[in-house]
Amino acid sequence: MSARTTALVVERELREGLRRKSLWALFGLIFLGSTALMVLPQMFAGSDSATIVLVGADDQGVADALTSLEDITITIVTEPDREAATEVVKDKDADLAVVLDDPPVIVTRNVNSTLAARVRSVVADRLLAGAFASADIDSDAVAKAFAEATPTIEPVDAQQNDREAVAVGVMAVLYILTVVLTSGVASAVAIEKSNRVSEVLLAIVPPRSLLFGKVLGIGAIGMLTVLGGAVPVVVRFFVGGDLPTGLGRTIASSSLWFAGGLALYLMMAGGLGALAERQEEAGALATPLTLLLVAGYLVALTTGDGTVGAVLAYVPFVSPMVEPYRIAIGVGPFVERVVSLIVLYATVVVMGRLASTVFRRGIVRTGRRLHLRDVL
Amino acid sequence: MRGVSDSLDVTGVTQSFDGRRVVDRVDLHVEPGTVVGLLGPNGAGKTTLMRIIFGVLTPDAGEVRWCGRPVTADDRKRWGYMPQERGLYREMRCVDQLVWLARLYGIDRGVAHARAMDLLERLDLADRARDPIRDLSGGMAQRVQLAAAMVHGPELLVLDEPFAGLDPSAVEFLSEVVRDHVGSGGHLVFSSHQLDLVEDLCESIVLMHRGRVVLEGELRELRRASSDRVLRVDVAVDPSWVGAGAEVTEAGPAGSRLRLEPGVDAAGVLDSIRAHVAVDDFGVEAPSLSELFLATIRDDAALDDERHDEGVGG
Numbered sequence: 001m002s003a004r005t006t007a008l009v010v011e012r013e014l015r016e017g018l019r020r021k022s023l024w025a026l027f028g029l030i031f032l033g034s035t036a037l038m039v040l041p042q043m044f045a046g047s048d049s050a051t052i053v054l055v056g057a058d059d060q061g062v063a064d065a066l067t068s069l070e071d072i073t074i075t076i077v078t079e080p081d082r083e084a085a086t087e088v089v090k091d092k093d094a095d096l097a098v099v100l101d102d103p104p105v106i107v108t109r110n111v112n113s114t115l116a117a118r119v120r121s122v123v124a125d126r127l128l129a130g131a132f133a134s135a136d137i138d139s140d141a142v143a144k145a146f147a148e149a150t151p152t153i154e155p156v157d158a159q160q161n162d163r164e165a166v167a168v169g170v171m172a173v174l175y176i177l178t179v180v181l182t183s184g185v186a187s188a189v190a191i192e193k194s195n196r197v198s199e200v201l202l203a204i205v206p207p208r209s210l211l212f213g214k215v216l217g218i219g220a221i222g223m224l225t226v227l228g229g230a231v232p233v234v235v236r237f238f239v240g241g242d243l244p245t246g247l248g249r250t251i252a253s254s255s256l257w258f259a260g261g262l263a264l265y266l267m268m269a270g271g272l273g274a275l276a277e278r279q280e281e282a283g284a285l286a287t288p289l290t291l292l293l294v295a296g297y298l299v300a301l302t303t304g305d306g307t308v309g310a311v312l313a314y315v316p317f318v319s320p321m322v323e324p325y326r327i328a329i330g331v332g333p334f335v336e337r338v339v340s341l342i343v344l345y346a347t348v349v350v351m352g353r354l355a356s357t358v359f360r361r362g363i364v365r366t367g368r369r370l371h372l373r374d375v376l
Numbered sequence: 377m378r379g380v381s382d383s384l385d386v387t388g389v390t391q392s393f394d395g396r397r398v399v400d401r402v403d404l405h406v407e408p409g410t411v412v413g414l415l416g417p418n419g420a421g422k423t424t425l426m427r428i429i430f431g432v433l434t435p436d437a438g439e440v441r442w443c444g445r446p447v448t449a450d451d452r453k454r455w456g457y458m459p460q461e462r463g464l465y466r467e468m469r470c471v472d473q474l475v476w477l478a479r480l481y482g483i484d485r486g487v488a489h490a491r492a493m494d495l496l497e498r499l500d501l502a503d504r505a506r507d508p509i510r511d512l513s514g515g516m517a518q519r520v521q522l523a524a525a526m527v528h529g530p531e532l533l534v535l536d537e538p539f540a541g542l543d544p545s546a547v548e549f550l551s552e553v554v555r556d557h558v559g560s561g562g563h564l565v566f567s568s569h570q571l572d573l574v575e576d577l578c579e580s581i582v583l584m585h586r587g588r589v590v591l592e593g594e595l596r597e598l599r600r601a602s603s604d605r606v607l608r609v610d611v612a613v614d615p616s617w618v619g620a621g622a623e624v625t626e627a628g629p630a631g632s633r634l635r636l637e638p639g640v641d642a643a644g645v646l647d648s649i650r651a652h653v654a655v656d657d658f659g660v661e662a663p664s665l666s667e668l669f670l671a672t673i674r675d676d677a678a679l680d681d682e683r684h685d686e687g688v689g690g
Binding site for chain 1: 393394427430431432433452453455457458459460461463464465466467468472476477479480481524525
């Protein structure tokens with residue numbers, strides 16, 4: 001019966017939540033924002049074509065070598081002298097100019113650009129080949145020797161950055177969602193108390209069912225809004241095909257801490273909300289939780305990979321933010337993950353009972369704002 | 377001898393908050409088919425007692441029994457409770473709210489919907505069924521609240537200040553509905569601080585003051601048993617017109633009421649008023665409920681003072 005009443009409380013929260021226009025407005029806003037973040041960078045990404053001004057006699061086939069570059073379409077235009085070429089680059093009609101003089105010069109607005117580096121390398125190759133030919137040196141043998149002597153770059157876990165970004169993203173989403181929902185749960189409980197709805201319900205619904213139902217319902221509504229932001233990201237990864245290795249594992253493992261952290265904070269918020277006499281007091285009552293979240297988020301963000309992070313992985317109030325980050329960057333042993341999770345869920349159970357007691361005792365005490373000592 | 381076979385019995389219930397006793401050894405007996413008024417001023421302990429009856433609060437001492445045995449959570453599922461303030465979700469539609477509450481009581485969704493619509497029809501709210509509570513007037517919301525307490529067909533109805541803030545026609549309407557409930561064999565306890573407003577509805581009263589029961593019994597018997605008599609006249613009486621033994625308790629353009637002490641001659645008092653002004657309409661009556669209450673708390677306070685003096689002296 002208790003499970004049935006809890007389900008009915010959840011059902012009401014969901015149905016009433018989904019009927020709210022403000023929820024759909026927020027969902028739409030998050031969906032559009034996320035879609036824009038996925039699509040706009042590609043739309044406005046630097047073009048993979050460039051215009052290069054060539055000045056001077058191209059005896060060594062520099063133009064051909066440039067137009068043969070991979071991943072970029074090069075258009076070659078010519079100008080009679082360096083001054084004219086410089087003007088074209090200055091006017092942004094070309095990306096850079098190659099002056100085949102002695103010594104050769106590359107005129108560019110951005111000395112650090114990748115294009116300038118690639119063009120410089122191509123020009124050097126062609127001019128060196130010409131010089132070798134003039135000196136009667138086998139340019140192919142030299143090129144082979146160069147190739148053999150040039151170290152290859154072998155990335156170790158090239159997609160760690162992607163996973164790290166995902167972990168930071170999960171951490172940020174958990175943080176924002178928990179801050180918003182913590183105040184939402186405290187406020188919803190305070191409203192029910194102040195308008196005496198809870199009094200009617202407590203006559204038929206056990207306090208624990210009422211609290212857990214509300215936490216589950218409001219948590220589910222919150223997750224729906226997260227979904228609004230997550231769908232475009234997932235579609236982008238799968239359609240784009242550039243899914244970082246281990247992303248699924250990072251998200252799956254993070255979700256365990258995510259769910260635990262959300263449950264922990266929302267139950268505490270429900271308990272504290274029951275201490276309010278008026279709805280306006282709910283925010284102040286939830287402030288300690290918000291401060292704890294802010295502190296946890298900042299500490300996790302700055303020290304998640306170090307010794308402090310290793311310690312915080314076992315502290316249940318911050319581990320939901322620290323541990324997903326440590327998993328993503330591959331820091332910490334497996335036993336740390338297991339112990340962190342056990343400690344977190346054990347705390348969820350203990351705090352769930354405590355929050356339930358605070359809720360049960362606080363929700364029926366009216367007349368003034370209560371303190372924890374009044375109900376414990 | 378009171379029957380306990382199918383009655384609600386509250387015995388010796390005591391509750392304190394922060395060291396302050398708000399309900400002090402209260403007894404209450406409610407039989408089916410009767411209306412019991414739990415009356416008293418604000419802060420008398422009525423709401424706390426109702427919360428205890430409904431299991432919302434666990435008393436420090438005493439017990440609540442139903443049909444002669446300690447009440448259980450399942451018993452309470454057959455009761456209906458209407459709290460003092462609007463115990464409704466303001467954003468929720470009327471019919472959705474009633475159906476949801478009925479389902480919490482264990483009623484199937486289809487049956488719950490039929491019952492909710494039937495109740496809204498009876499309460500003249502069928503056309504507002506799909507409106508959220510926030511769009512209803514105070515009186516309408518009060519009717520929906522009553523429907524919420526009755527949607528599962530409870531045996532016992534406990535209504536906390538059901539008439540607060542209602543106009544006379546709404547009070548009459550609500551009174552009819554609760555009379556129907558009692559007429560069909562249900563139990564009813566309601567609280568009110570507006571004593572004169574509910575005088576016609578109560579058969580039996582329990583008067584509370586400072587957490588204690590100061591007067592209880594059949595209203596008719598209590599009024600008959602009172603040694604006080606009240607002289608009612610249709611003129612405004614100046615207290616200086618009457619001598620000792622008659623106290624002006626109410627005076628205004630619509631008339632005055634004077635409490636007569638035992639043995640005081642009503643005709644003599646009337647003559648002394650007539651010496652100042654012509655009286656067209658008058659009568660000697662038993663005290664009203666509020667007059668009974670005032671007399672009782674006066675006696676109660678006097679008793680307290682006496683106890684205090686004895687305590688100091690001893």
